[in-house]
Amino acid sequence: MSSRASYFQTLKLLEDHHKWFRESIPLIASENVSSPAVREALASDFGHRYAEGWPGERVYAGCTYIDQVELLCMDLMKRLFSAEFVDVRPISGVVANLALYTAFTEPGDVMMALSIPCGGHITTGKKHLGGTAGAVKGLDVRYLALDYKELNIDVDKTRERVRKLIQKGDPPKLVMFGASVFPFPHPIKELADIFHDVGATIGYDAAHVAGLIAGGIFQDPLREGADVVSLSTHKTLFGPQHGGIVSWDKHSEAIKKATFPGMVSNHHLHALAGVTVACAEMMEFGRDYTRQVVKNAQALAKALHDRGFNVLAEHKNFTESQVILIDITKQGDGGTIEEILEKANVIINRNLLPWDIKEGRHFMHPGGIRLGTSEVTRLGMKEPEMAEVADFIKRVIIKKEDVRRVKEEVAEFRKRYQKVHYCFENATDAYEYVRIR
Ligand SMILES: *Cc1c(COP(=O)(O)O)cnc(C)c1O
Numbered sequence: 001m002s003s004r005a006s007y008f009q010t011l012k013l014l015e016d017h018h019k020w021f022r023e024s025i026p027l028i029a030s031e032n033v034s035s036p037a038v039r040e041a042l043a044s045d046f047g048h049r050y051a052e053g054w055p056g057e058r059v060y061a062g063c064t065y066i067d068q069v070e071l072l073c074m075d076l077m078k079r080l081f082s083a084e085f086v087d088v089r090p091i092s093g094v095v096a097n098l099a100l101y102t103a104f105t106e107p108g109d110v111m112m113a114l115s116i117p118c119g120g121h122i123t124t125g126k127k128h129l130g131g132t133a134g135a136v137k138g139l140d141v142r143y144l145a146l147d148y149k150e151l152n153i154d155v156d157k158t159r160e161r162v163r164k165l166i167q168k169g170d171p172p173k174l175v176m177f178g179a180s181v182f183p184f185p186h187p188i189k190e191l192a193d194i195f196h197d198v199g200a201t202i203g204y205d206a207a208h209v210a211g212l213i214a215g216g217i218f219q220d221p222l223r224e225g226a227d228v229v230s231l232s233t234h235k236t237l238f239g240p241q242h243g244g245i246v247s248w249d250k251h252s253e254a255i256k257k258a259t260f261p262g263m264v265s266n267h268h269l270h271a272l273a274g275v276t277v278a279c280a281e282m283m284e285f286g287r288d289y290t291r292q293v294v295k296n297a298q299a300l301a302k303a304l305h306d307r308g309f310n311v312l313a314e315h316k317n318f319t320e321s322q323v324i325l326i327d328i329t330k331q332g333d334g335g336t337i338e339e340i341l342e343k344a345n346v347i348i349n350r351n352l353l354p355w356d357i358k359e360g361r362h363f364m365h366p367g368g369i370r371l372g373t374s375e376v377t378r379l380g381m382k383e384p385e386m387a388e389v390a391d392f393i394k395r396v397i398i399k400k401e402d403v404r405r406v407k408e409e410v411a412e413f414r415k416r417y418q419k420v421h422y423c424f425e426n427a428t429d430a431y432e433y434v435r436i437r
Pocket of ligand 1: 242
């Protein structure tokens with residue numbers, strides 16, 4: 001392809017993507033859609049600049065306005081998380097976790113976290129799996145125990161594992177609570193003493209639930225015993241893709257140094273401005289938005305359950321966050337189901353179930369699918385719409401209707417939800433493609 005053709009092809013693909021999302025039901029639990037104001041920030045000149053260092057102590061000129069935005073961001077984030085100290089410079093959740101590891105551990109230290117099939121994230125993965133903690137940071141990762149039925153950390157079994165590690169002379173230096181399948185608040189309070197007694201740092205990976213915590217509907221990790229919390233700003237928190245760390249004043253120097261010069265040179269200042277806008281939106285609308293996210297997740301779970309799907313944790317009303325996990329083995333495998341639904345413009349993702357590896361299933365064709373309600377909530381959908389969404393999924397997966405017909409009806413349904421809600425201004429539609437060239 002000629003350079004000119006590649007240029008136009010790239011821009012056309014962007015427009016095609018926008019059109020597709022205008023007509024789809026986005027149910028990826030780690031995604032969301034940001035407001036027009038956030039998109040404006042992303043397109044600003046901040047994205048061309050450097051601001052190494054801390055506001056007021058930069059090692060670059062030209063930061064007059066950048067400093068003011070970063071200070072606003074820090075102030076808003078401190079209030080949203082009731083935190084003494086925040087570092088808003090990590091450019092993603094992965095980078096925030098790396099900074100956290102750097103501040104609180106040395107290579108070779110023992111760290112505990114959930115395994116990937118149990119909902120853990122690649123950043124807390126073991127070395128032989130290529131996980132960040134093991135492969136990049138050289139941490140010796142051991143697993144927290146998961147109660148399969150409760151879909152939560154098993155307190156007694158975890159205590160037992162920690163005791164064994166202590167007996168062997170390998171006490172954990174760090175524990176990471178938090179997960180990528182995170183339907184119920186983790187038992188930090190119940191486990192804080194055993195970790196703090198051996199001098200371990202209690203970390204909490206809030207990538208998925210940062211918005212829910214900020215909205216005051218999930219747990220409050222810093223009050224429950226966490227020393228440090230890492231964030232992604234674009235999952236339930238509806239900002240652009242970025243990261244952050246919130247903690248206590250006594251850890252400020254260690255974290256600041258780990259972030260810069262440790263982990264970032266430029267810190268994506270356009271995204272940082274977008275995070276600032278999103279935090280202001282969360283302050284104003286976060287309460288209503290997060291309550292609706294959880295109500296929608298429970299409504300979608302129930303609607304799917306009523307239509308014959310094996311949604312996990314029914315005895316606990318399925319979820320207390322944005323995410324629901326479905327055992328799809330009666331209908332197929334997660335990979336195939338994901339593909340079929342995508343053809344009908346319903347965007348979900350395959351997911352390992354906690355017992356999948358033991359039963360010989362693989363992450364390409366796992367036994368589960370994961371759905372989240374953050375983005376459809378941001379688009380203004382409520383409980384009645386969750387029943388309509390469940391109907392589309394049933395028609396494709398159980399009734400095996402023609403995906404082309406369902407896809408047309410999905411597009412028709414989506415026409416009613418084109419604006420971003422829970423924000424100050426929404427003149428531009430959620431997926432409108434904005435040309436400035
Ligand atoms: C998504 C996720 C991350 C990584 O976040 P990015 O912002 O994509 O780098 C880290 N931890 C958990 C538990 C996650 O789910």
